[in-house]
Amino acid sequence: MEAVQILRQRARGRLLTNIVVAAVIAILLALGIGSLYSESLGYYRETITTFMVLFSIVLGLNVILGYTGYVSFGHAVFYGIGGYTAMVLMYYHGVNIYLSMLAAVLAAMGAAYLIGLIVLRLRGAYFAIATIAVLEAFRVVAANINYLGGSEGLQLPATYYRGYSIAGYHGLMAVHYIAYFLLVGVVALGLLINLYVSRSKFGAGLRAIREDEDAAEAIGVDTWRYKTLAYVLSSITPALAGAIIAWKRMIVLPGEFFNLGLSIEAIISVMLGGAGTVLGTITGTSIYHAVKTAFLTSFPSLHLVIFGATIAGIAELLPMGIIGWLRLKSTRLRFLLE
Amino acid sequence: MVSGSLLFGGFVAGLVVGSLYGLAALGLSIIWGILRVVNLSHGALIAMSMYLAYLLTVMHGVPLLASILLTLFIGFVVGIVAYYLFVHRVLGGPELASLLSTFGFGLIILGLLELKFGGIARTLPVESSVIEVGHVPIMTVQIVGAVIAAAIAIGAYLLIYRTWFGRAVRAVVMNQEAAALMGVNVTKILMLTFALGVLFATTAGTLLALAYSFTPETGSRYELYSFTIVVLGGLGNPIGSLVGGVILGVAEQLTSIVASGSWGPLVAFLLLIVMLVVKPTGLFAKL
Numbered sequence: 337m338e339a340v341q342i343l344r345q346r347a348r349g350r351l352l353t354n355i356v357v358a359a360v361i362a363i364l365l366a367l368g369i370g371s372l373y374s375e376s377l378g379y380y381r382e383t384i385t386t387f388m389v390l391f392s393i394v395l396g397l398n399v400i401l402g403y404t405g406y407v408s409f410g411h412a413v414f415y416g417i418g419g420y421t422a423m424v425l426m427y428y429h430g431v432n433i434y435l436s437m438l439a440a441v442l443a444a445m446g447a448a449y450l451i452g453l454i455v456l457r458l459r460g461a462y463f464a465i466a467t468i469a470v471l472e473a474f475r476v477v478a479a480n481i482n483y484l485g486g487s488e489g490l491q492l493p494a495t496y497y498r499g500y501s502i503a504g505y506h507g508l509m510a511v512h513y514i515a516y517f518l519l520v521g522v523v524a525l526g527l528l529i530n531l532y533v534s535r536s537k538f539g540a541g542l543r544a545i546r547e548d549e550d551a552a553e554a555i556g557v558d559t560w561r562y563k564t565l566a567y568v569l570s571s572i573t574p575a576l577a578g579a580i581i582a583w584k585r586m587i588v589l590p591g592e593f594f595n596l597g598l599s600i601e602a603i604i605s606v607m608l609g610g611a612g613t614v615l616g617t618i619t620g621t622s623i624y625h626a627v628k629t630a631f632l633t634s635f636p637s638l639h640l641v642i643f644g645a646t647i648a649g650i651a652e653l654l655p656m657g658i659i660g661w662l663r664l665k666s667t668r669l670r671f672l673l674e
Numbered sequence: 675m676v677s678g679s680l681l682f683g684g685f686v687a688g689l690v691v692g693s694l695y696g697l698a699a700l701g702l703s704i705i706w707g708i709l710r711v712v713n714l715s716h717g718a719l720i721a722m723s724m725y726l727a728y729l730l731t732v733m734h735g736v737p738l739l740a741s742i743l744l745t746l747f748i749g750f751v752v753g754i755v756a757y758y759l760f761v762h763r764v765l766g767g768p769e770l771a772s773l774l775s776t777f778g779f780g781l782i783i784l785g786l787l788e789l790k791f792g793g794i795a796r797t798l799p800v801e802s803s804v805i806e807v808g809h810v811p812i813m814t815v816q817i818v819g820a821v822i823a824a825a826i827a828i829g830a831y832l833l834i835y836r837t838w839f840g841r842a843v844r845a846v847v848m849n850q851e852a853a854a855l856m857g858v859n860v861t862k863i864l865m866l867t868f869a870l871g872v873l874f875a876t877t878a879g880t881l882l883a884l885a886y887s888f889t890p891e892t893g894s895r896y897e898l899y900s901f902t903i904v905v906l907g908g909l910g911n912p913i914g915s916l917v918g919g920v921i922l923g924v925a926e927q928l929t930s931i932v933a934s935g936s937w938g939p940l941v942a943f944l945l946l947i948v949m950l951v952v953k954p955t956g957l958f959a960k961l
Contacts, residue, residue, distance in 0.1 A: 407773065409773075458950055465712070468901075469942075473944075476936070476940045476943075480937060607770070637788075637789050640785025640788060641781070641782050644780065644784075645778060647775075648759075648775045648778030649778070651774035651775040652763045
């Protein structure tokens with residue numbers, strides 16, 4: 337293709353992605369507003385909430401895994417840090433959710449920086465295992481320290497929720513709706529971060545690191561700075577989601593918030609859609625969530641087995657994901673699908 | 675403060691338990707060092723072997739020794755089949771593929787275990803006497819297991835460095851193409867090595883099951899320990915695995931004497947992180 341054609345195709349691609357992203361956010365908002373006034377949409381509100389939680393983690397993971405190529409198996413640790421930070425503030429000091437979310441994200445970003453100081457020195461499988469070890473360490477600490485609730489966790493009393501209200505709902509009932517809209521905001525933030533990474537020089541540097549880190553360093557990419565920034569960015573949306581869910585569910589438990597399974601689901605979603613693409617995160621998470629919900633209801637006991645077979649299948653047959661596969665089909669699609 | 679004899683007892687307990695941990699890690703070490711694949715199904719395989727032994731002994735009344743031998747045999751066969759289903763295709767490619775492929779395999783095993791046996795803790799019907807070293811109780815089955823583990827580790831070392839098969843394996847590690855040109859059936863060697871790794875994990879599982887109760891999650895605890903031990907001892911190094919296991923075992927036992935047992939995984943984590951940062955190739959890198 338000629339240079340002009342490539343540029344044109346890429347511009348079209350970005351327009352397409354912008355439209356898709358805007359549409360996704362609009363649909364999520366519409367569903368939320370609809371559920372405020374219609375009883376029957378209540379079920380959808382819950383399942384979409386779960387979807388958005390996974391999506392938040394996926395959007396964070398995509399930055400460090402998809403664009404930078406660092407396989408963070410323990411990414412749920414930021415979800416956990418967000419949840420616990422928020423819960424500690426709410427439980428011991430009655431802080432409201434909004435400030436708690438702010439604290440949660442700051443804590444996670446700080447943690448990402450510090451953890452990164454150690455683990456970002458490692459590569460490939462060693463990095464992956466180190467992140468698992470970090471996740472496990474946090475879980476053990478949370479389960480063994482009484483201030484954090486130990487293995488029973490921390491639970492908020494219903495009285496805490498008295499101040500909240502939205503569109504005629506009050507207290508605990510309002511919480512589910514407010515949480516939904518907060519999550520839409522988090523998802524929007526995550527999509528914006530991914531779009532930024534995809535289109536900036538910073539993102540190009542990350543991709544260079546993914547393809548060949550030593551070569552990237554050789555041509556002048558400050559790999560250490562870029563990796564650290566990517567890791568910190570990747571902690572934002574998972575932490576926010578963690579804080580919101582801690583608030584909504586009224587409880588934090590070490591096993592649920594520092595949960596390897598959550599990390600794995602995020603990795604599958606990223607891989608299924610196509611690592612390092614924005615459209616891929618949307619595609620992968622949607623398909624994975626839809627299939628998982630369907631399987632859980634139809635095959636409740638077999639779901640781990642099917643889960644495992646699916647992961648192995650994707651890894652062996654379609655490692656580049658759906659969007660990734662489409663991009664390989666023609667040069668046109670390569671620049672069109674972001 | 676804690677008495678000296680208690681610490682000594684903890685140390686000895688650590689030696690015993692650590693040898694078992696070392697055997698558990700041996701399978702992971704072999705597969706990682708030789709196939710360059712991080713076998714994330716390692717923990718699930720250990721759990722599988724425990725339940726197989728249980729299935730045969732308790733649910734079908736097979737005598738204990740025969741159950742163990744049968745479990746080992748089945749483990750080896752599972753390793754061969756798993757190689758073709760989950761490992762062969764992802765060998766040359768990106769690391770993430772082999773991580774996820776083996777992880778998926780592990781999930782399938784865990785799913786089947788949950789399905790068939792549920793989550794309650796099981797034990798094997800083993801009567802064991804207990805001896806006390808410095809007021810720390812140690813079961814004789816643990817000591818027997820530790821001796822067997824050490825023997826197997828030494829046997830693995832001899833296998834890799836003193837036999838024709840071992841030479842072929844080392845050749846494949848050094849240079850797959852050259853080994854093929856020299857007449858080595860690379861696929862067969864890789865497959866047998868993987869099956870051997872699974873066999874070691876199976877053996878460790880059965881020995882551990884003699885001493886401790888287990889649930890499907892027990893496997894993942896041993897998996898983190900195994901990672902730590904492999905990094906401590908060096909990839910593909912059987913003696914390193916044994917020594918690394920002992921180091922971890924002693925650290926764990928002393929921790930449970932000084933603090934509390936549930937901090938064990940944290941100890942493993944700290945050791946792992948320290949090793950990864952200071953000397954990721956392990957204390958005795960060889961292969």
